[in-house]
Each structure stands twice: as structure tokens, then as C-alpha cells.
Amino acid sequence: MTPLGWVFMLGSAIFVWGLTVWCFWRVLSFPDEPPAEQVKEFHSA
Amino acid sequence: MTEHKQEWGTRLGVILAVAGSAVGLGNFLRFPGQAAQNGGGAFMIPYFCALLFLGFPIGWAEWAMGRYGGQKGFHSAPGVMGVFGGRAFRYLGVIGVLIPLAVSFYYTYIEAWCLGYFWHYLTGGVGVDPSMPIAAQTAAASKFYNDYTGTANDGLLFGGSYETFVFWLITFAVNIYFVFRGLSRGIEKFCQWAMPAMAVCATIVLIRVLTLGTPDPALPEQNVANGLGYMWNPNFAALANPQTWLAAAGQIFFSLSVGFGVIINYASYMKKKDDVVLSGLTASATNELFEVGYGGMITLTASFVFLGLSGTIAAVATGTFGLGFVTLPVVFAHMGAWGNVIGALWFFMLFLAAITSSLSMYQPSLAFFQESLGISRKAATTLMVSICLVGSFMVIWYSTGGIFWSTIDNWVGTFLIFILAAVQIIAFSWVFGIERGVREAHQGAHIHIPRFYRFVMKYVTPLYLIVVFLAFCRSNLGDWVRAVAEDWRQQLALGLVVAVTVFLVVCTRIGEKRWAAAGLDLDGKRGLD
Numbered sequence: 001m002t003p004l005g006w007v008f009m010l011g012s013a014i015f016v017w018g019l020t021v022w023c024f025w026r027v028l029s030f031p032d033e034p035p036a037e038q039v040k041e042f043h044s045a
Numbered sequence: 046m047t048e049h050k051q052e053w054g055t056r057l058g059v060i061l062a063v064a065g066s067a068v069g070l071g072n073f074l075r076f077p078g079q080a081a082q083n084g085g086g087a088f089m090i091p092y093f094c095a096l097l098f099l100g101f102p103i104g105w106a107e108w109a110m111g112r113y114g115g116q117k118g119f120h121s122a123p124g125v126m127g128v129f130g131g132r133a134f135r136y137l138g139v140i141g142v143l144i145p146l147a148v149s150f151y152y153t154y155i156e157a158w159c160l161g162y163f164w165h166y167l168t169g170g171v172g173v174d175p176s177m178p179i180a181a182q183t184a185a186a187s188k189f190y191n192d193y194t195g196t197a198n199d200g201l202l203f204g205g206s207y208e209t210f211v212f213w214l215i216t217f218a219v220n221i222y223f224v225f226r227g228l229s230r231g232i233e234k235f236c237q238w239a240m241p242a243m244a245v246c247a248t249i250v251l252i253r254v255l256t257l258g259t260p261d262p263a264l265p266e267q268n269v270a271n272g273l274g275y276m277w278n279p280n281f282a283a284l285a286n287p288q289t290w291l292a293a294a295g296q297i298f299f300s301l302s303v304g305f306g307v308i309i310n311y312a313s314y315m316k317k318k319d320d321v322v323l324s325g326l327t328a329s330a331t332n333e334l335f336e337v338g339y340g341g342m343i344t345l346t347a348s349f350v351f352l353g354l355s356g357t358i359a360a361v362a363t364g365t366f367g368l369g370f371v372t373l374p375v376v377f378a379h380m381g382a383w384g385n386v387i388g389a390l391w392f393f394m395l396f397l398a399a400i401t402s403s404l405s406m407y408q409p410s411l412a413f414f415q416e417s418l419g420i421s422r423k424a425a426t427t428l429m430v431s432i433c434l435v436g437s438f439m440v441i442w443y444s445t446g447g448i449f450w451s452t453i454d455n456w457v458g459t460f461l462i463f464i465l466a467a468v469q470i471i472a473f474s475w476v477f478g479i480e481r482g483v484r485e486a487h488q489g490a491h492i493h494i495p496r497f498y499r500f501v502m503k504y505v506t507p508l509y510l511i512v513v514f515l516a517f518c519r520s521n522l523g524d525w526v527r528a529v530a531e532d533w534r535q536q537l538a539l540g541l542v543v544a545v546t547v548f549l550v551v552c553t554r555i556g557e558k559r560w561a562a563a564g565l566d567l568d569g570k571r572g573l574d
Contacts, residue, residue: 020334
């Protein structure tokens, strides 16, 4: 494997792992109902 | 409008269900072959471009359309798309029911192969002797595959060992059982268990593959690092070839299950203020994790370590099924005591990937029959199962060369997906209006769609899609039409598709009258309360 091969492999793996972990962290850190002010903001728009 | 009130239990549940729908055999078998043949690591540049400009935008549009249509009382693509674009889009929405229904005819059959191979690895393997020459091993694995899938003759599966047919019956029954139990008690519960189980299986197989080292000291170049290099070493010259960009866009497109009719249906059961932006992104990211993080590391690396460069190139040339069902059994045979364990885990993982996808193929037509004909869930299930039995029996009976099911895959599982995705993104960005669409998507959203995506969704994505579609047609359409003209099995397969389409159009017409009589906002003339 060439150094560039490692760069592409690790870069791709870090991107997909990072994105997935970040997304699940955000999903699990919010309650099922949306923040009240966001709803208010939308309705007033 | 119907007797039931289906709902998702949790936000995580719907995300895993959509991700499960997207993650399938292509993540583990098609992606590595496409990457290796189209520039290796360099393939990831057009691949991630397609993800950003094609996959994410169409996915977000589908999630937002589904939830909006659900608030209007519609759960099927014709109903939802009518709300966004009126009558013409309602009838184009029939494609969103046809695709998952027709694809399910052959998908459960392929799913049954995975279950059958899993069973064989649990009970001793598929008869590949590693002491024989590689060519003889490949021939043995090939014979097992051909016999198992009935490619030699029509009707072989009903006149031979019956085993594949029995596994298909089990697979089909399990699918219908979970779909009939409903969204939260059936599909969601299953996916919440199956997705983590799939990740565990994939992780064990990945660790085993990455720790193979150099199995044969006499062949030191056949090691894990070189195996990864075969897949990931970049060939930048490939970027100058339009075929590379077409392959990357096609891979993203089919892998994410956008334009399939499933996301619209699943999202229609979400509540008005449930997040769709983060949920859509998470489902897509999960699919990418299985595709790049697992599929990109396991298949070709294992093949390279045991079969070498020439063997792996030959394996990739055999395509998705050759790689998965012929090459990998040869690879597992070389793993010694671990071989059958890893083989069983691998095919169980493929079975889970397949069943989480097939579960999603039944719900859209079930919802459609309920809301168009005004019948109970039980009656809709009976109708759907009857259609699926006819379609699947034809797929299993006309098994020669896999021609019958490949024809449905080409015309419905590939060609029509482009059409539906294009119709959806146009309905969302142009007919409904991009500002209004994004505002609807942002309702209850935990993250916002970046502002530049308004431009992307309105101009870049449709244009990207049209270019890819035209290039795809230029490469394939002539051959496909000629093949249909010359082969009666292909004509029969298309006849089946046309018959189902006509039936769905009639159902839509019936539904249209019922929805209008019930005072529903079927053309989307009124806003939401």
C-alpha cells in the first residue's frame, strides 16, 4: 500500500466514522420533541 | 382515512429502519468492486461529491416530502407526490409503489441464498476443498452457486432439492410476519436488533481479515497491507474518465435507496415536528459507514490475501454475486478452522443486510392498498402477498441464468429509480418551491440544511441527475432494448411489470375518487394548520 493509499483509506474511514458518530451523538442528545423556541420561530416566520 | 394509525416508536427507530433499508448486499459486494475498477482511492473523490450533491439532497427532499404528505393523511408515494405536484405527479408516484413491490419479487429470493449459505456454513461449508488447485476450488464454489440458485434450467428449484425454495418460503414468511406486525412493533423492533447485530458481525469479520497477516510465507506479497492497497491505492488518471464519475454517482445513488419510494413512505409516519434533517443525514451516514468502513476493507482484502492480484482481478470481474457467492467461499476455505465461523458470520450479516432492506419493500405497497382501496391492513396484506407470490414464483420458476430477475432489476430496480428521483427532486425544488420545501424540512429540525444547499437542490442535483441518467442510458439502454426484443424471458418479466403497473394505476384512480370524496387535500392546495 502506498502512502497515498493510506491517506485515502484513513481519510475516508475517519470521515464516515466521524460523520456517523457525530450524527448519532446529536440524535441521542436531543429529546424526541423539538426545542420549543424552534417551533415558535417557524410558526412566526 | 384508514382504520389504523401507524407510528414510529422512537426517532432512533425510524433512522435505523431507513438505514436498514439502504444497507444491503451492494454495500459489501458492489462498492469495493466499483472502487477497485475505477481508480481505487481516487474513486472516493467523485464518490463523496456524489454523496454531497446527489445523495444528501435527494434524501432530505424525500424525508421532508414524506412527512408533509403524512400530515395530509397520505402514506404512499402517489398520495404524497400528488400533494406536491397535483394529478400528474400523483400518477408518476405509482413508480414509488411499483419499485419496492417489483424489486421484492427477486430480492427475497436472493435473501434466501444468504440464509441458505449461512445454514451451510453452520453445518460444514459449501464443499470447497482448499487442498485442490485454485481453479478447481472456484469451479466447486461456482457449481454450488449455480445449483443452489437454479441458473442451469427453468423450474430446477421445484424439481431438485427444494432447499432454496424452502429457504425462500422461510424468508418470505419472516418478512410478512414483521411487516404485518406494523411499524413500531414489527419493522422498527426488528431493525433495532438487526442493525447492531449486523455491525457486530461485520466488526468480527473485519478484525479477522485485518489480522490475517501473510498467511502463506512462500507468497510474502499476498499480505493484508497489499490487499488494502489493491482497493485503496489511488489512480488519479481514472478521474479523467467520465465512466469513473458515472460509476461513483451510480453507486451512491443505488446504495442510499433514494428514489426507491421507501423513504417517502417511512417518513410519512413521522409526527409534524419530528426532525427530518438530522434523521436523514444519520441514516445516510450509517449507510456510508457500512459501505466504506466495512465493505471497503473486508471483501477485496480477504480475496487478495488468499487469491493474489490476478485472482482478485478475476473475482472483481465476476461482479457482485460472483464475488460474494463464489470467490468468498473459496477465501473462507483457506481460513482453516476459522473459515466456517467467518463464513457463517459473513452470510448471516448479508442476510440481515438483505432482510432489513426487504422489510422496507413491503410497507409502501401495504400502505398504498390500504389508503387507495380503503381496505383493512389484513386485506391489504392478503392482496400484497398474493401479488408477491405470483411475482416471486415466476422469478423462482424462470431461473435460467438469472435472466428473469435481472430484467426486473434493470428496468425497475435501476432505470425507474432515476425517473422517480428526478420527479421527486423537481416536485420538491421547483413545483413545491425550494424556499417552502426547505422551510418545511426545517420544521422541528435539530440541524439546518446549509444555506448553499438551496442552490444545490434546485440546480445542481437535478442537473447532476440528468447528466448521470443520460450517460447511463447511452451506456445501457440500447443493449437492454435489444436484449428484450430477442429474449422471451425478458419479455415475460417486462409483461409482469406492466401488469402490476396497470393494476397500481387502477388502484390510484380508485383512491383518487375516494380521497376527493373524503375531502382530503389531494392536490396540496391548502397549507398545513
